[in-house]
Amino acid sequence: MSANSLPTAPPAAGITIRGLEVVYTTGQGQIPAVNGINLDIVGGQITGIIGESGSGKSTLAMAMMNAVPHPGKIVKGSVIIDGVGNMMTLDKESQRRARGRHVGFVFQAAQNSLNPLTRIGHQVLDLGRSHNVKDLRALLRRAKELLERMGMDADRVLTSYQHELSGGMRQRVGIMFALVLDAQIVILDEPTTALDMLSQASVLEIVRSIQEERGLTIILITHDMGVVADLADRVIVMYGGELAEEGKTEDVLAHPQHPYTRGLIRAIPRISGNLDQAVALAGSPPDLQTFVQNACLFYDRCPERMAQCQNHRPPYEIAGPGRKVACFKVMAK
Template identity: 60%
Template sequence: MTTDSTAPGVRIRDLTVVYKTPAGELPAVSGVDLTLTPGTITGIVGESGSGKSTLALSLLNAVQPPGRIAKGSVEIDGLGDVLTLGGEDLRRARGRQVGYVFQAAQNSLNPLKSIGKQLLDLGRSHDVADLRALVRDAKDLLARMGMDGARVLDSHQHELSGGMRQRVGIMLALALNAKVVVLDEPTTALDMITQATILRIIREIHEERSLTTLIITHDVGAVAEVADDLAVMYGGRVVEHGPINEVIGAPAHPYTRGLIRAIPRLSGDISLARALPGRPPTLGTLPVAGCVFRERCDTRMEVCETAEPAAVVRGGRTAACHALEHSPAPVRRKEYA
């Protein structure tokens, strides 16, 4: 694990994000507490609809209607509580202090402008004095990612492949030297070789620039290649969090165990891989009481129907499951090793 005193820490406390629906305001993220240690890469995994992207957007205070941040705080060292910022202060924080790579890179690029013009627009909007230096840095970043920087800056988004657009997104997120970087599904819809390349680039740039990085993904295997810590989300809650080798090696929450069992295997006993039963909840089907995972859980108990489990903290790891409250620490199992 890499830690660096120049990288900022991020502390998310009691974060709740709700969306207005015909049935009233329903929580997409509910009471999340999560700490990103300075200089580390934290992965957040979970199925679609678990609240991962909504949590990530909260780091920019960018949840859009019909959603709203109902309560909580997002403290970033050197910036303060992002959720209290507004207007010009918030605009300047986005890009300067917090860089964001969106899930579909092409959706964050202007199809009518070249990449270079969009880079210059970004620099001007943040009062960058030396735009030539900004372009030089962008070309260097693109070259490090295996691309011809001058050609890419002269191109429009439709002239670039999906992998190239993803790398352009990473470049734009880093162009203003942000120290907190959020990547939302950075390898989705990319081939395996391109995925591996982008993950390697993320790790290298993270270490070189002393960043604090958050990677949102549904792919446990992919994030295991680069992350230091892993948070597992389900039904808008963080159900497990800790050092990634420990979480994957000895998962404490039944949902984490299910996600790991579902990873396809290329060797060993392939029968060990099996899909999670049932479907993840939607905003409209989230239970109002009890454990959000109980309908799909193979260790459910009577208390799971009525009481939400509290987070059990053991040796720097947390997991929210009633079965853990009176059980010994999880043991590393052979199939997870």
């Protein structure tokens, strides 16, 4: 690798999240998008965060960089990135330097993540200058290397404007931007949502091979169980802004414990086999009413609810080696 001119963060940096709370102020009131989450992201692994739309997974991702867009607001908690510090208490300039340099971010809307009026090569240079990269030529070489690696004509891409590239190409350019400064932690927020099946597969393959090669810490946010099963070492299930379950991917997929996780897995249609085997999750995602009451967030939709679930929220507790679940029923076993 020709990265010797770029100082890198210590390898296998992890993230420690404590008591993180993010609130969105809306016309109807305050919605807790991330509600007191404690989470350890293990360095050097791919961690999948899965949940339905509105479960707070993208907000969690933005909060890890202390960059929640308006009207969202981080009300409390800490996010400690190894080699950087607490993103909540660092000064603005250090936060900015950490973004991009230590933590790369691939956008949910990576289709439109580039300035439409500037050539992509120039934007790479803007990125380099923002992070005080001395050898800008080496940076461009690095960008080219990554683009070629992802199967693109690097010279053409660097001299192009965003509108001259296809959706899949823009997504890969987004990944290049997240990797070009040798960030050790890369957050991918639904990187494949807007892509067709073939582009999806190739983007995921790129993510996997680069992760293996560089021992990156990857956080993969998705609502696609298949993507998680394919790539992630660990999986974290989010529901209504809280964590429902986490564990090694094989364990969680083979033996899901939280009724919500089980519902999610049952809802996946198989390519071979009867479509009727896929069972949709009954009920609707939590709304403002759900957050106000004391019951478990999943109470209204849970097929296995007990009396206890109506009056208390289940704590998020250890349920085996490397395994955590928030469910009274599971704990009672």
